[in-house]
Amino acid sequence: MPELPEVETMVRGIRPFVEGRTIAAVRVCGCRCRPITLFPGLKSMARRSVGRHVAAVRRIAKRVVMELDSGDAFVIEPRMTGLMLLHDPPDPEHLRIEWRFAGRREFNSVWFWDRRGLGTVRLLTAVEFAELSGGGLLGPDALTMTANDLRERMAATRRPVKVALLDQRLVAGIGNLYASEILHVARIHPAVPAARLTAPQADRIHAATRLVLEDAIRHEGSTLGDGTYRNVLNQNGGYQNSHRVYDRADEPCPTCRRAKVIRIVQAQRSTFFCPVCQRKRQH
DNA sequence: CATATGTCCTGAGAGC
DNA sequence: TGCTCTCAGGACATAT
Numbered sequence: 001m002p003e004l005p006e007v008e009t010m011v012r013g014i015r016p017f018v019e020g021r022t023i024a025a026v027r028v029c030g031c032r033c034r035p036i037t038l039f040p041g042l043k044s045m046a047r048r049s050v051g052r053h054v055a056a057v058r059r060i061a062k063r064v065v066m067e068l069d070s071g072d073a074f075v076i077e078p079r080m081t082g083l084m085l086l087h088d089p090p091d092p093e094h095l096r097i098e099w100r101f102a103g104r105r106e107f108n109s110v111w112f113w114d115r116r117g118l119g120t121v122r123l124l125t126a127v128e129f130a131e132l133s134g135g136g137l138l139g140p141d142a143l144t145m146t147a148n149d150l151r152e153r154m155a156a157t158r159r160p161v162k163v164a165l166l167d168q169r170l171v172a173g174i175g176n177l178y179a180s181e182i183l184h185v186a187r188i189h190p191a192v193p194a195a196r197l198t199a200p201q202a203d204r205i206h207a208a209t210r211l212v213l214e215d216a217i218r219h220e221g222s223t224l225g226d227g228t229y230r231n232v233l234n235q236n237g238g239y240q241n242s243h244r245v246y247d248r249a250d251e252p253c254p255t256c257r258r259a260k261v262i263r264i265v266q267a268q269r270s271t272f273f274c275p276v277c278q279r280k281r282q283h
Numbered sequence: 284c285a286t287a288t289g290t291c292c293t294g295a296g297a298g299c
Numbered sequence: 300t301g302c303t304c305t306c307a308g309g310a311c312a313t314a315t
Contacts, residue, residue: 001307001308001309002309003309034292062309062310077309077310078309079291079292079308079309079310080292080293080307080308080309080310081292081293081294094293115292115293115294116291116292116293116294117291117292117293118291118292118293118308118309118310119309120310157285157286158285158286159285159286159287163286166309168309168310175308175309176307176308176309177308224307225295226294226295226307228294267286267287267288268287268288268289268308269307269308270307270308
C-alpha cells in the first residue's frame with residue numbers, strides 16, 4: 001500500500017528518466033480490466049499533454065505529480081495497489097496508462113500499473129493543481145512538517161491519535177502501516193485521544209515520523225506479503241524487514257522483548273502495538 | 284461542525 | 300478439488 005515512502009521512491013525512481021522529456025503519446029493499456037478513473041477523458045488528456053515537456057516530477061502527499069511546461073500537471077494516486085514503472089510490470093494485464101516520450105534513452109516510457117484499479121490518473125490545470133496542494137485538503141507533509149505543526153494538528157481533534165495520523169487533512173503522507181510504526185518508536189498508545197497528548201509526547205511523534213519515514217525511503221519502501229508494492233524496476237522494497245510491529249501480532253516486541261505485539265482494530269483498520277512499551281499511563 | 288460508516292476493487296486464504 | 304466467504308485499506312461520499 002503506497003504511503004509516503006513508497007510514493008517518494010516512485011518519484012525518485014522515474015525522475016531521471018522523465019524530467020525534461022517530451023511526451024510523445026499517452027495511451028490506455030492492459031486489457032481485461034475495467035478502466036481506471038481518468039480525469040478528464042483520455043482524448044483531452046492526450047490533446048493537452050502530447051508535445052509538452054515534463055518540467056518537474058514530484059510528490060504531493062501520497063500522489064505522484066508530473067508537471068508540464070504548460071502548467072498542467074498529471075496527478076497520479078496509486079491508492080492501494082498502484083505503481084509507477086519504467087519497465088517489466090508484475091503482470092501485463094493490470095497495466096493501465098502509458099506515457100511515451102520522444103527520443104531514445106534507456107527508458108522511453110513510464111507506466112501506471114494497478115492490480116485492484118482503485119488508483120486514479122488526472123490531468124489538472126494549474127488552477128486545479130493549486131487547489132489540491134494549497135486548498136486545505138492536505139495538511140503539512142509528514143516529512144517536512146515542524147514539531148509545532150504536529151502539536152497544533154493533534155490538539156484539534158479528540159479522535160485516537162492513530163486515527164488522527166491517518167487523516168490527510170491534518171498531516172499528509174502517513175498511512176496505516178507507518179502510523180503503527182511511528183507510534184511504536186514514539187512509545188505512544190494508539191488509542192490516546194490526540195488532543196490529550198502532552199507536548200513532549202507530540203514531539204516524540206514528530207521525531208519518530210521523520211526517523212521512520214526517512215529510514216523507509218532509504219530502504220525503498222515496504223513490500224508486504226502479498227508482494228503488491230514494487231519499485232519502478234519491479235523489485236521488492238526492503239523496509240518490511242525493519243517493521244517493528246506492523247503485521248507482527250504475537251511476535252515479541254523488538255524494544256522490550258518481553259511483551260508480545262498485539263493487534264486491535266481502530267476505524268476498521270488494523271493497529272499493531274506493544275502493550276508494555278506503549279502504555280496509556282506512563283510512570 | 285466533528286466524527287463515523289459505507290463504498291470502490293481484486294487476489295489470497297480459510298473453511299466446507 | 301472447487302466453491303463461497305471474508306479480509307486487506309487509501310480516499311472519497313454519505314450519514315449521524
